[in-house]
Amino acid sequence: MTETEERTGPPETLIEPIDMSKLDPKFRKEIHSMPNAEELSACFACTTCTAACPIANQWNYKPHQLIRMILLGMREEVLSSKEIWECLTCFQCQERCPQKVKVTDIFFDCKNLAAEEGIIPPNVLALGKSLIEKGQLYEVLNDWEREDLDLEAEVPGLNTDTIKEILRGTRTGRLVGGEK
Amino acid sequence: MSDPVLVIGAGVAGMTAAVELADNGVQVVLVDRKSTIGGNALNLYKAFPTDDCFYCFEGNRWRPGIRKCFYRSAMIDQPNIELMTNTIIQDISGTPSKFTVKLVIGPQYVDPKKCIMCGLCVEVSEAFALESPQCQPQAVTYDPSKLDEGAKKAEQDCPTKAISLDANPSEKTITVSDIVLATGYHEMQPVAVDEYGYGVLQNVITQLELARILDPNGPLGGRLVRPSDGREAKRIMMIQCVGSRDENYYPFCSKICCVFALKHANIIANERADGRVSVVYMDIRTYDRHERYYREAREAGVEFVRGRISRVVSTEDDTLEITVYDSLLDKYLRFSIDLLVLSSALEPPEGLDEIIKTLGLKTASGYVGPADAASEDEVVVGEHVYACGGVLGPAEIPESVNQARAVVSKILQGRK
Ligand SMILES: Cc1cc2nc3c(=O)[nH]c(=O)nc-3n(C[C@H](O)[C@H](O)[C@H](O)COP(=O)(O)OP(=O)(O)OC[C@H]3O[C@@H](n4cnc5c(N)ncnc54)[C@H](O)[C@@H]3O)c2cc1C
Ligand code: SF4
Ligand code: SF4
Ligand code: SF4
Ligand code: SF4
Numbered sequence: 001m002t003e004t005e006e007r008t009g010p011p012e013t014l015i016e017p018i019d020m021s022k023l024d025p026k027f028r029k030e031i032h033s034m035p036n037a038e039e040l041s042a043c044f045a046c047t048t049c050t051a052a053c054p055i056a057n058q059w060n061y062k063p064h065q066l067i068r069m070i071l072l073g074m075r076e077e078v079l080s081s082k083e084i085w086e087c088l089t090c091f092q093c094q095e096r097c098p099q100k101v102k103v104t105d106i107f108f109d110c111k112n113l114a115a116e117e118g119i120i121p122p123n124v125l126a127l128g129k130s131l132i133e134k135g136q137l138y139e140v141l142n143d144w145e146r147e148d149l150d151l152e153a154e155v156p157g158l159n160t161d162t163i164k165e166i167l168r169g170t171r172t173g174r175l176v177g178g179e180k
Numbered sequence: 181m182s183d184p185v186l187v188i189g190a191g192v193a194g195m196t197a198a199v200e201l202a203d204n205g206v207q208v209v210l211v212d213r214k215s216t217i218g219g220n221a222l223n224l225y226k227a228f229p230t231d232d233c234f235y236c237f238e239g240n241r242w243r244p245g246i247r248k249c250f251y252r253s254a255m256i257d258q259p260n261i262e263l264m265t266n267t268i269i270q271d272i273s274g275t276p277s278k279f280t281v282k283l284v285i286g287p288q289y290v291d292p293k294k295c296i297m298c299g300l301c302v303e304v305s306e307a308f309a310l311e312s313p314q315c316q317p318q319a320v321t322y323d324p325s326k327l328d329e330g331a332k333k334a335e336q337d338c339p340t341k342a343i344s345l346d347a348n349p350s351e352k353t354i355t356v357s358d359i360v361l362a363t364g365y366h367e368m369q370p371v372a373v374d375e376y377g378y379g380v381l382q383n384v385i386t387q388l389e390l391a392r393i394l395d396p397n398g399p400l401g402g403r404l405v406r407p408s409d410g411r412e413a414k415r416i417m418m419i420q421c422v423g424s425r426d427e428n429y430y431p432f433c434s435k436i437c438c439v440f441a442l443k444h445a446n447i448i449a450n451e452r453a454d455g456r457v458s459v460v461y462m463d464i465r466t467y468d469r470h471e472r473y474y475r476e477a478r479e480a481g482v483e484f485v486r487g488r489i490s491r492v493v494s495t496e497d498d499t500l501e502i503t504v505y506d507s508l509l510d511k512y513l514r515f516s517i518d519l520l521v522l523s524s525a526l527e528p529p530e531g532l533d534e535i536i537k538t539l540g541l542k543t544a545s546g547y548v549g550p551a552d553a554a555s556e557d558e559v560v561v562g563e564h565v566y567a568c569g570g571v572l573g574p575a576e577i578p579e580s581v582n583q584a585r586a587v588v589s590k591i592l593q594g595r596k
Contacts, residue, residue: 017503017512028481041478044464045486045508065509071483072513099475 023073031070034112036105043067049093049103059083063093063103070106079114085121115171129176132167135160184209184262185591186281186356188269188535191219192577193569194362195255196584202260204592209354210255211267211283215290215321216311217255219364220570223388225395225402227577228443229469255316265292265317268531270351272359272538276563279356287347289324292317294342301338305330312397358564358591359539361548362584363532365570368423368430368525376422376522377492382408383500384492384520387418387437390444404452406518408498413518414454417502418445419489420461423525430525432545435574437523438465442473442482444521449480458483458515460504485513492520526574539565547573559586566590 031037043064050062061069061083069078078084084107093103114120120128131137140146140155147153167173184207187194195217198210216222255263266286274280290308297318301308307326319342322331327345335343367388371379378384383406385393396402406413418441423429441459448455459482466474478484490503490512500517528546535541541561542549548567550558561567566587569580 015512017514020513020515041481042475044474044478045484047508068506068509072509 018074020072024075025073027073027075027078028071030075030113031106031109034106034109036102037109039099039101040067040070040106042099043071043097043101044099046098048096048098049101052092052096054090054092055086055088056083059086063107066110067101067103067106070110078110079117080119082121084110084114085124115175118175120175125176128172132164132173132176135164135167182207182595183278183355183357185358185360186211186279186354187360187362189219189362189364189569189571190217190255190263190265191362191364191569191580192221193364193571193580193584194219194360196581197360197362197568197587198255198261199258200585200588201591202258204588205260206591206595207260207262209262209264209356211264211269213266213268213286215266215286215319216315216317217263217265218316220367220388221577222312222315223395223398224391225398226443226447228439228473229576229578231443256318263317269535272535274355276565277357279359279564281354281356281359283352283354285350285352287324287349289322289344289347290319291342291344292319294340295319296340296342298339301331301334301343304337305334307331308334358566358594360587360591361535361561361565361567361571362569363529363535363571365526365547365574366529368527370422370522370524373422373429373522375489375491376419376520377494378522381492381494381498381500381520382406383413383494383498383518384522386522386524387440387444390519390521391440394444394447404448404455404519406498411518414456415515415517416445416448416455416457416519416521417500417515417517418457418459418521418523420459420464420523422522423527424523425462426525430527430545432573433465434523434526435465435467436576437526437574439467439470439473439576441521441523442466442470442477445477445482446473446480449477449482456481456483458485458517460485460487460489462486462488526570528571532571541565544573547571557586557590559583560590564594 032040045064045068047064050056050064053063056062061081066078066081066083087104087107089104091104094105097103127137185201187198187208187210190210190212194210198208201208255261264283264285268284270282270284272279272281297310297320299310301320302310305328307323307328308320310320331345335345367386370376376384385407392398393400393404394402404413405411420438420441424432424434424437445457445459448457461484464474485504485506487505487507490505493501495501500520502515502517502520504513504515506513536543536548539562542551548561548571551561558572559566559568568583568587569575572583
């Protein structure tokens with residue numbers, strides 16, 4: 001009858017816990033140094049941001065959880081999450097946060113980091129591609145709309161060449177152009 | 181001349197009441213069952229809200245932490261105060277404004293008037309100890325259960341002949357006009373909350389024990405180490421509400437443990453090289469101005485996990501493998517930790533229930549309750565009976581001192 005056998009603790013969790021030593025404690029600092037993320041660590045997990053968010057209802061990771069994941073060092077999970085890309089950038093969370101955490105801007109920072117590492121959802125990449133190729137996201141195609149309004153078919157003076165040129169020199173150009 | 185006022189308990193609250201009554205010309209008998217006065221605050225390092233000792237004067241501010249001097253000589257030298265340490269209350273009878281109190285004074289093994297704190301006895305015997313260089317009275321303490329050969333040698337060699345190992349207890353009966361209860365609180369020893377392994381695993385400690393470790397004037401000189409092997413502790417986890425807000429132990433919130441946990445977390449994060457602190461909590465309750473400690477902790481990189489500990493397992497090298505349920509993430513996290521610190525409930529001190537019964541007082545969760553719950557006079561707990569500080573329920577030092585001052589003003593008004 002040894003003591004250890006005697007000890008009755010709560011049951012071992014069936015799902016393996018997240019091993020904190022495998023997370024990246026530098027991630028927090030990395031985000032912290034990016035634009036508008038100074039107040040990141042002020043977050044006290046009140047969930048105001050999630051309450052404010054018009055889309056989080058559909059998300060696996062809610063905005064307050066994403067902030068927590070950044071603080072805990074869950075780099076991979078955050079940067080590969082679909083949520084940061086689905087954010088509507090409505091800034092509701094950011095305006096309401098009682099600790100002045102710039103939640104939306106921090107998600108921009110995450111997107112920038114993810115993009116740097118080439119982790120971009122295909123639909124977003126497709127948008128980038130259309131921008132590079134056409135210089136516009138919404139191309140004015142068939143002109144019946146314009147005709148209905150008694151306008152000439154072609155948009156007068158519309159020229160996207162310069163913008164295409166500029167975009168090709170940006171990260172968007174690089175991402176769409178070469179590396180996956 | 182009026183009878184003296186009896187103050188029971190010489191912690192921050194009792195000392196304040198005693199000194200301020202004495203300064204107003206009132207005779208005071210100040211009783212404490214320990215040999216050294218100061219109470220729980222003796223064991224604290226830095227104190228919120230000023231990170232300093234509430235009692236000290238500006239000129240002394242350069243020294244870190246609590247100075248443990250507590251009005252230094254006032255307790256001893258103020259002629260209106262009769263200080264009786266190592267003394268317990270045997271019985272209280274009589275009527276309000278004319279109480280008869282029987283005191284039992286423990287054996288005076290070391291005469292504080294003679295001891296010059298030379299340290300000779302401490303060196304030759306385990307039974308002697310110097311609580312703090314600033315202790316009041318200025319004398320070493322003796323624990324008769326540790327009697328050894330060295331103690332006998334010390335008795336002979338003491339340069340001032342201050343030691344008398346065969347001292348006997350004595351009794352004294354006094355008449356007092358008013359009684360001030362200032363017996364404070366006690367930190368619960370959370371052995372019964374067995375999921376945390378306190379009392380079984382050496383690296384599981386309480387906040388008061390952590391305060392001792394962090395104190396540069398404490399036994400370890402302020403080095404943050406693991407009790408199991410004396411190795412430096414770098415990863416610290418705190419768990420809040422141990423035994424508080426728990427119907428199995430104490431239903432109340434102990435009110436100040438969130439603040440002192442944050443105080444300790446900040447000390448570790450800011451003053452100890454690569455100390456990493458995680459705080460596991462249900463709610464962080466930093467009332468009024470203390471919210472600042474919470475924000476500073478987050479800025480200092482202290483990690484907050486809302487949830488509870490699932491299990492604590494000690495590995496071969498005494499590292500604690502701790503699984504925590506993070507309720508905000510809805511995930512389980514596993515940490516490797518050197519030191520687990522329990523923010524244990526603050527409970528009424530032993531013996532308080534007898535005093536409450538003898539004096540027929542009201543109780544509030546085991547502590548002393550106000551005589552008239554509807555009145556604003558929380559310090560008035562009976563006819564000519566008052567209470568201040570931790571004895572009314574967990575309180576910080578400034579609040580304890582304020583209550584003591586309220587008691588003083590009530591007594592002075594009553595004597596006009
Ligand atoms: C870990 C920790 C950290 C803290 N940090 C801070 C801080 O930073 N700032 C702050 O403001 N507060 C802090 N506190 C709270 C602070 O300790 C209390 O506010 C203060 O000590 C209360 O003083 P008191 O005089 O009421 O009681 P106590 O300090 O408990 O003193 C009571 C005295 O009464 C004596 N006594 C008890 N029963 C009897 C009896 N029957 N007969 C005779 N004598 C008796 C005891 O021996 C003791 O000397 C902290 C508390 C803890 C546990
Ligand atoms: S609203 Fe701000 S403080 Fe609250 S959880 Fe969101 S980011 Fe954190
Ligand atoms: S900015 Fe994004 S995360 Fe914030 S509320 Fe709007 S959709 Fe939600
Ligand atoms: S030897 Fe005597 S004087 Fe020296 S510390 Fe001990 S009791 Fe005090
Ligand atoms: S002060 Fe904090 S730790 Fe203490 S009982 Fe209240 S909520 Fe729990």
